[in-house]
Amino acid sequence: MRPDHRSNEEMRPVHIERGVAKYAEGSALISLGDTRVLCTATVDEHVPPFLKDSGTGWVTAEYAMLPRSAGERIQRDSVKKGRALEISRLIGRSLRAVVDLELLGERQIIIDCDVLQADGSTRTAAITGSYVALKDAMSRLVRSGVIGREPLLGQCAAVSVGVVQGEIRLDLCYEEDVVADVDMNLVMRSDGMFIEVQCTAEGDAFSREMLQRMLDLGEKGIAKLFDIQRSVLTHE
Amino acid sequence: MRPDHRSNEEMRPVHIERGVAKYAEGSALISLGDTRVLCTATVDEHVPPFLKDSGTGWVTAEYAMLPRSAGERIQRDSVKKGRALEISRLIGRSLRAVVDLELLGERQIIIDCDVLQADGSTRTAAITGSYVALKDAMSRLVRSGVIGREPLLGQCAAVSVGVVQGEIRLDLCYEEDVVADVDMNLVMRSDGMFIEVQCTAEGDAFSREMLQRMLDLGEKGIAKLFDIQRSVLTHE
């Protein structure tokens, strides 16, 4: 039985609150069980050097954990360390896959994902929440007449799936994550296409058949997240 | 008239929520108008090198702003830069002034103050909120039998007072802070003694008589904060 008595196919309760940061162009606070990530979107009229004078925009992300978001205090500035940097890159790449960067024009959206509380699956929660912040920043650009229409190709959401004690489970909490044999992060677009599949043997290697079943379960979870995003975004 | 129509002697609405961080030994989220600071207290069984084998404890603090806590995005890792470092030192020093470090024993309390939203007076809000987190961490040490009684010498709270357009005002918001001629941070103990007086000429120097009036107003504001802290701490 899972620590919180969920079935293997069940996600934890998801809640997304929009507009939580007064100054940001877009923001969302996502809760996934006890995991809580504050996502903000900043519109920056500068682009990275490699896009200078290209007319094309960019989406980048930074992920960090607050010092006491976890059981043991984490030293600050971890954004530059290995794990946080890798997650930052994943979030940026995932969101770029739903943005028409040419239509965005030569500006960048900076996504900040700050984990207030961490109970597993923080990176997938960050992607799902960031989409909402990104969408609000895009709406604002359209409303203020900076761009003609929202440069979005669809929604973007992510879930974790893992193998724990031989069972495939959706949306691992921290207690499950540390004992998982396989850990998969799946990022999808709302048209059913995949943006990223990262499936890693932590404790033991995995068969191709196992991979298929993990993908099946992940797709189901993400379908629910798209519904939640839509519901949150249709309310003012 | 002040931007939010307060009188010069009026503080913004203050709200302190305890126990907001699942994993921290003590935590508080303080709101002071639109300023919001998440304060956590971590009990660490190590002390800084200079206290090794002294039997004496320590309280230290780190202050940082989330990237989009402000109107312009702030680069991460600012905890090591000048202003944030100076504030971190002030918070630690202020809280140590209400802790009996010998009674605490050879362990340290690490206070983390993360500004979620900044609308002025973040450092004084951080001190006032951190006291609540510190108190809860101390209670937990007593409850778990680590120490016999709470090593606290009183409450600790802080306010800002400033001179704007020749008027002395309590609890400056950001809009006032940037145009203030004088900026004072006052930290007090609940027995009426001062812990720190920092009064700085930003735009113009100030007379000794002005300093007296600023202290008068600051003392009144802090008295209210002590009441709020007590009220929050008596509820479970």
Place this chain on the structure above:
Amino acid sequence: MRPDHRSNEEMRPVHIERGVAKYAEGSALISLGDTRVLCTATVDEHVPPFLKDSGTGWVTAEYAMLPRSAGERIQRDSVKKGRALEISRLIGRSLRAVVDLELLGERQIIIDCDVLQADGSTRTAAITGSYVALKDAMSRLVRSGVIGREPLLGQCAAVSVGVVQGEIRLDLCYEEDVVADVDMNLVMRSDGMFIEVQCTAEGDAFSREMLQRMLDLGEKGIAKLFDIQRSVLTHE
């Protein structure tokens, strides 16, 4: 047609030379077309702090590119930057999946992968070459009587597969890599189990059916690499 006239299912010529570094406990220089990676294995009798006194060992890796391994000169010290750090972590994780860390005992193997020349697929070449260096370091530990038998659970090898202009291709060279819509890195164990699947939408998202075909092609490529590793390792 591919830039070097290969068929889509064809890998570039692979050559692995063992024992190229006089001082290292194990070493291999792998060529994959014009990509050349020097892999060394160092036996270090220390383990990272989290394994201190656990009796269990570790395998870690560092990946870096020489300044003129690429068309544009790369600044040194890039090992700490995002991309190189992410690749370092992948290499370490992949090799740990074929090592019995308890049997290794409380010591670590440090794998260094230095790209002498980069023409695409450097990370997968690094994994394939590093296995050979690791195996030689293990043999040396056995020969010198430090451990009783080689703590290896099988071979480890990796290939890249990509989607370029709608076609699925094995082992992308640099020219293909920069225009690929999808980029997959597949790491496998010689018993047919997967160690890591990383499939990323670079230019466009991908369907689940596309993922299946990419896995099919990747499995074929890796089977050949296992043969080459075995052939290299059976010669003295």
Place this chain on the structure above:
Amino acid sequence: MRPDHRSNEEMRPVHIERGVAKYAEGSALISLGDTRVLCTATVDEHVPPFLKDSGTGWVTAEYAMLPRSAGERIQRDSVKKGRALEISRLIGRSLRAVVDLELLGERQIIIDCDVLQADGSTRTAAITGSYVALKDAMSRLVRSGVIGREPLLGQCAAVSVGVVQGEIRLDLCYEEDVVADVDMNLVMRSDGMFIEVQCTAEGDAFSREMLQRMLDLGEKGIAKLFDIQRSVLTHE
């Protein structure tokens, strides 16, 4: 009795030597008992980014201690650490309070305060000495015709006052500083206005009445420093 047999209201011997640095636009070596600080002023035709094209100037400061200025050797590069950074900011802020930055024009004066020997009150000595270096740099700008008249609003000087064993004492030496219960740094302008009051409980909190008496004593000490500065500056 004080370690050097002074009365509580007595300052240590003060000596300021001008023009000690051949290459600097202004310089002063101040001795305050055994405390010795070398202050130089550099005229820099660049301003910090936030003043670019504003027509307004800036004064900034850096404070550092030579490695063997103290009883225990101090590691270099401490300018970036907490205490030195905080003092650097105080010096810069204090001097800006006596400079008409618009009249200075778009250039900055960089003040370097290097402590050659530290026997307490180094930061207040640095401020008092730096004013002399700053004044000479200003005179030079006028003499060379860069600006029409000296953009100075008055003199600037600083003293420390402390509470040691219940007694209020002027100008603490190191031996007193480490045992002081309260430590105050007072910075004033020669028209009798305050620039900065920093009063900190080190060992014990302090009453408002104590603060008044410390201010009284500090004002007396600073009056003498203004005399010394004037005397030094009237000689060529």
Place this chain on the structure above:
Amino acid sequence: MRPDHRSNEEMRPVHIERGVAKYAEGSALISLGDTRVLCTATVDEHVPPFLKDSGTGWVTAEYAMLPRSAGERIQRDSVKKGRALEISRLIGRSLRAVVDLELLGERQIIIDCDVLQADGSTRTAAITGSYVALKDAMSRLVRSGVIGREPLLGQCAAVSVGVVQGEIRLDLCYEEDVVADVDMNLVMRSDGMFIEVQCTAEGDAFSREMLQRMLDLGEKGIAKLFDIQRSVLTHE
């Protein structure tokens, strides 16, 4: 007797391979016994700030050792540490002494020397090999019409000479280097002029007569290196 049975006046076998790096404008792999250094030359159309708009060019160098080039693994990023930085500066200075920087025009040549295997005298091998890489980069600039003729004033080569157990020996290997009493690095130009003499007492000071004999032997060794460079450079 020397570890490898050479006479005191004998250099180890020298081999220089040109064009080993596909992407570099010039490259050479030099072997000096078991010492192996990969030297590449990059043409960079930017110059350091102090040469901006001067019409004059620059040659700079970076020297680093691969982690397992030596008996004990070396941490990466050592290019910024003392020894590597000093060697980098020596290589750059030595090569600039054979380049007409005005004729080169406002561009810089960046030399990268990466030690693949270190058995003593790596810095002198790096200089000798880098000259070949530099020469090829210069030829390429001429062939492509960027400059009219090669801005070279002669060849540049270097050897080490040492005093071991009272005997003067040419070209120290690592085993000799660690026990040498005196260590000399000599850099010369092919017209017989000296570029750099660095003679250092490691274990014992040395007489002026000893210095003369070391110079005699060094000159003989360098003469041979000039022959080898010429021979390598005349073949296509």
Place this chain on the structure above:
Amino acid sequence: MRPDHRSNEEMRPVHIERGVAKYAEGSALISLGDTRVLCTATVDEHVPPFLKDSGTGWVTAEYAMLPRSAGERIQRDSVKKGRALEISRLIGRSLRAVVDLELLGERQIIIDCDVLQADGSTRTAAITGSYVALKDAMSRLVRSGVIGREPLLGQCAAVSVGVVQGEIRLDLCYEEDVVADVDMNLVMRSDGMFIEVQCTAEGDAFSREMLQRMLDLGEKGIAKLFDIQRSVLTHE
């Protein structure tokens, strides 16, 4: 004619003041014309890791320039940059050549050389002055009974010699240094043996005959420095 009307064989006025730093175990302020270097010696009971439990001591040095020691302001923390690091290493190596490290016992002497004013030849002045600080620190160790006798093998001093406009000159000032074609630093021991010869072509290569004449002149200069050191050290 030289800028200060000296003959080519003449050194600038040298003055060494002992005991200038109240807290250091040894100290000297050396003036060489307008060049002024403060040298302190710190006795540290720790040794670098490679000497742990060896019973053998160490001498190390750090060289830095104060920000306004030169015509243009120098950024702080330059001790870690190339030039300062190289000079630090030279000073440490030179002083170790006159110390019996076994007799010193397992402790280190840290030499700090801070350039207060720089008018050329700062590194040789630093070596000559540091010997005096080192000697005083050694005497103190003997007087306090820590070691039985001074572990010194002789005096150590250094001069610069250069070639300017074809003329060989002793002790270059800054104005000469920047236009010198050849720059030599010579470090000697008082028994006439050489510790270090560094002769570098800055503008033009040099003949062996030129090197001989530079050594002749350097030896004469150093003889005078040994006299000055002896004279300073025999006075209390």
